[in-house]
Amino acid sequence: xxxxxxxxxxxxxxxxxxxxxxxxxxxxxxxxxxxxxxxxxxxxxxxxxxxxxxxxxxxxxxxxxxxxxxxxxxxxxxxxxxxxxxxxxxxxxxxxxxxxxxxxxxxxxxxxxxxxxxxxxxxxxxxxxxxxxxxxxxxxxxxxxxxxxxxxxxxxxxxxxxxxxxxxxxxxxxxxxxxxxxxxxxxxxxxxxxxxxxxxxxxxxxxxxxxxxxxxxxxxxxxxxxxxxxxxxxxxxxxxxxxxxxxxxxxxxxxxxxxxxxxxxxxxxxxxxxxxxxxxxxxxxxxxxxxxxxxxxxxxxxxxxxxxxxxxxxxxxxxxxxxxxxxxxxxxxxxxxxxxxxxxxxxxxxxxxxxxxxxxxxxxxxxxxxxxxxxxxxxxxxxxxxxxxxxxxxxxxxxxxxxxxxxxxxxxxxxxxxxxxxxxxx
RNA sequence: GUGAGUGUAGCUCAGUUGGCAGAGCUCCGGAUUGUGAUUCCGGCGGUCGUGGGUUCAAGCCCCAUCACUCACCCCA
Numbered sequence: 001x002x003x004x005x006x007x008x009x010x011x012x013x014x015x016x017x018x019x020x021x022x023x024x025x026x027x028x029x030x031x032x033x034x035x036x037x038x039x040x041x042x043x044x045x046x047x048x049x050x051x052x053x054x055x056x057x058x059x060x061x062x063x064x065x066x067x068x069x070x071x072x073x074x075x076x077x078x079x080x081x082x083x084x085x086x087x088x089x090x091x092x093x094x095x096x097x098x099x100x101x102x103x104x105x106x107x108x109x110x111x112x113x114x115x116x117x118x119x120x121x122x123x124x125x126x127x128x129x130x131x132x133x134x135x136x137x138x139x140x141x142x143x144x145x146x147x148x149x150x151x152x153x154x155x156x157x158x159x160x161x162x163x164x165x166x167x168x169x170x171x172x173x174x175x176x177x178x179x180x181x182x183x184x185x186x187x188x189x190x191x192x193x194x195x196x197x198x199x200x201x202x203x204x205x206x207x208x209x210x211x212x213x214x215x216x217x218x219x220x221x222x223x224x225x226x227x228x229x230x231x232x233x234x235x236x237x238x239x240x241x242x243x244x245x246x247x248x249x250x251x252x253x254x255x256x257x258x259x260x261x262x263x264x265x266x267x268x269x270x271x272x273x274x275x276x277x278x279x280x281x282x283x284x285x286x287x288x289x290x291x292x293x294x295x296x297x298x299x300x301x302x303x304x305x306x307x308x309x310x311x312x313x314x315x316x317x318x319x320x321x322x323x324x325x326x327x328x329x330x331x332x333x334x335x336x337x338x339x340x341x342x343x344x345x346x347x348x349x350x351x352x353x354x355x356x357x358x359x360x361x362x363x364x365x366x367x368x369x370x371x372x373x374x375x376x377x378x379x380x381x382x383x384x385x386x387x388x389x390x391x392x393x394x395x396x397x398x399x400x401x402x403x404x405x406x407x408x409x410x411x412x413x414x415x416x417x418x419x420x421x422x423x424x425x426x
Numbered sequence: 427g428u429g430a431g432u433g434u435a436g437c438u439c440a441g442u443u444g445g446c447a448g449a450g451c452u453c454c455g456g457a458u459u460g461u462g463a464u465u466c467c468g469g470c471g472g473u474c475g476u477g478g479g480u481u482c483a484a485g486c487c488c489c490a491u492c493a494c495u496c497a498c499c500c501c502a
Contacts, residue, residue, distance in 0.1 A: 008493080060500050064427080082502085110502080115427080117496060126502055194499065202500085258501090269502095280502060307502030336460070371454085373462040388460055402462065 009114070009122025019325045020312055024154070025107065028127050028306075031150045035142065037103045037129065042086045044109060048076040054085035054290055056261030058201050065112040079111035082260070083128035084287065084303055085294075091132060092296040101133040107308075119278030119310045129284070130303035132291070137239035140266045140286060140302050141246075147270060147282055147304065148248055154311070155320045160270045160281060162249065165256035166236040168228045170264045170289045176227035177203055187217045204257040224254065232265050239266060258283065262290040266302065274317055275310060282306035327380030329361035331420060332402075333387070334372040340387040341366075347385070347397065347413060354417035358424070377402055383423055385416070399423075 006012055013021060029039075048068050055061050067079035080086055083106055091097045091104075107127045116122060129146070131139050144162065151157040167173045181203050188196060192211035199206070207218060243250060250268075258267045267285030275281070284304020291299035315321055331351065335344040341362075348362045361379055363372045369388070376384040386398040391410065399419060400408040411419055 005493085065500080112501080114500070115498090116494090117498095120501070124502065128502095197499090205500085260501095277497060278501075283502065305502055310502060334461085368455090369460050370458090370462075373460095375462085377462040384462075386461070390460080398461090400461070408461085 007122070009116035011121060011123070016326070017312070020315055020321055021308065023322060023325060024308060024311055024315065025127070027153050028107075028150055031146060031153060032105050032129065034149075035103070035146050037105050040087060040090065040104045040106050042080075042083065042090055042106055042108070044080055044111075045077050046080055046086050046089065048078040050085050050089055050294070051078055051081060053294060054088070054260075054262055055082065059261060060201060061112060061260070063201070065114055067111045067113060081112045082110055083108075083126055083305060084130060084260075084262070084290070087128065087130045087303075088290055088294055088296075088301070092291065092294060097132045097291060097296060097299045099133075101131075103129075103131050105129045117278070118276045119307070119313055121309060125308040126305045127308060128303065128305040130301065132299055132301045134302070135288075135300040137235050137242065137266070140235075140239050141242035143284065143302060143304055144243060144248060144268060145246055147306070151270070154315065156272075156311075156314060156318070159274055159314065159318060160272050161251065162268060162270055163253040163256050164240075164243075164250045164266070164268045165253055166228065166232050167257070167264050167267055167285070168224070168232040172227050172229040172232060173264055176222065176224050179222045179227070180204070180206075183221050184217070190214075190217060202257075207255045207257065235265055258285055262287040262293065264288055268304070270306075272310075272314060274314055278310060280307075281310045281314065324380065328359065329376075329379040329381040330359045330424060331361070331383050331385060332376035332379050332381035333360070333362045333385045334369065334376060335363065335386075336369060336388040337392075340389070340392045343392065344385070344387050347387075347416070350413065351417060351420065355421060358420070383420060 048066070051066060052062055057063075061081050066081055069077060071077050087104065087106060088097075091102060096102050105128060107125065109123050109125050111123055113122060114120060129143060131143065148157070148162075151160050168176070181199060184191065184195075184199060184203070184206060188199065190213060191199070191206070192209060192214050195206045195209045195211065195214050198209075206214065207221075209215060209218075240250075240252075256267055256269060258269075263285040265286040265288065268283065269280050270282040271279045272281050273279060282304055283306075284302070286300070286302045288298075288300045291297065291301060333344040333348050335341040344362050348360045351358065351360050361381065363375060369386075373384060382401065382403050384400040384402055386400055388398070391397055394410070396410045396412055397416060398408055398410050399416070401423060406423065409419075
């Protein structure tokens with residue numbers, strides 16, 4: 001009988017890993033709070049139609065990467081491949097975008113049926129940030145400043161770079177897209193196979209082709225600069241001014257095209273070279289047309305999403321884990337015999353009452369002092385509290401520092417909390 | 427969907443020309459009857475991914491298949 005294993009591309013995040021995930025999530029939440037963002041919690045499953053209408057019918061995501069299935073009533077449902085569509089749907093449904101300004105974030109799993117590789121999985125996790133109701137470049141800038149601050153907090157600022165572009169208004173983008181398709185259509189047979197396919201799936205991506213012949217053809221292609229509408233150009237310039245004001249370094253990459261259909265005007269990506277092929281760690285842009293496209297009133301919107309797996313991978317490979325992140329305890333209680341252990345449990349509860357930020361672990365399961373102390377050491381605890389027959393008889397506890405060169409002392413139960421507190425603050 | 431690489435103990439990996447299935451780490455016990463992290467000794471632990479083939483004999487050679495990894499594509 002073969003053992004059941006996890007689905008390809010869907011990973012268990014093991015206890016060894018979760019402290020780093022929590023650290024990243026806590027850090028992000030703290031930064032978002034400092035900018036006044038509120039959390040929204042969204043379903044993982046939506047009507048298939050939502051993604052088709054928002055992401056675009058002919059994108060790779062919709063064409064071949066969605067986990068789609070029929071509900072029991074025959075309705076087609078899809079595991080969300082990204083978060084923006086669902087967020088817009090929810091905001092619309094509850095009137096959050098009606099003449100209002102929103103700064104929102106969410107986190108959770110996304111699903112795409114792709115071949116897994118480093119930094120890319122079928123179930124992956126994003127922290128998404130979306131804002132609604134603000135037309136100007138100021139909010140675009142805020143999102144970038146916010147993410148830049150997060151990299152600083154995480155110690156990653158030296159390892160990411162910002163790329164920036166403007167896709168122009170939806171109209172300008174569409175016009176340019178049509179022109180490009182028309183132009184490239186003349187050379188269809190000379191394009192590399194990938195680009196031929198992109199002609200219908202993702203024409204703007206052809207600009208990015210690594211094929212020499214294709215690049216040759218592109219030299220005479222219409223340039224987007226000629227199609228960029230004035231409003232978008234000004235928007236982009238103002239955004240750049242704010243970034244400059246705040247010392248944010250960036251590179252304008254005219255070839256930067258986001259894969260999802262709904263983007264317009266500002267698009268940006270934070271990219272790293274430390275992750276292999278999947279270097280985009282955070283990406284987003286403006287999507288002024290999406291709300292309307294999904295049946296709401298015209299509402300300006302900007303947002304971005306970051307890939308948690310990729311950031312965790314970065315923190316690991318660059319050794320940016322905070323110190324002591326793998327500790328499971330600050331204080332570990334060791335006891336010899338049943339009576340001593342019963343007292344240890346009571347003492348541990350007492351210490352937890354008195355010092356509420358301390359992690360206190362009691363050895364469970366009878367074993368030798370040696371084994372118990374080994375576990376104490378492995379837990380990462382700074383202090384072992386030892387209760388043997390002698391201590392029990394004297395109603396005292398031996399306090400043994402496990403790190404550094406402190407002396408072991410014996411104390412009464414009443415003295416414990418203060419003593420431990422002093423030890424931990426050193 | 428395409429290409430390449432790798433599958434041997436819980437983990438990381440050796441395994442020669444085809445000839446008894448190995449090491450380190452982890453875990454448990456002991457050296458030290460009550461003291462971790464260092465040292466020494468012992469122990470637990472195997473469908474060699476799976477199925478077939480060649481052979482007196484296969485972890486090793488051949489075929490198929492599955493899984494994983496990386497890359498293309500695409501994207502967070």
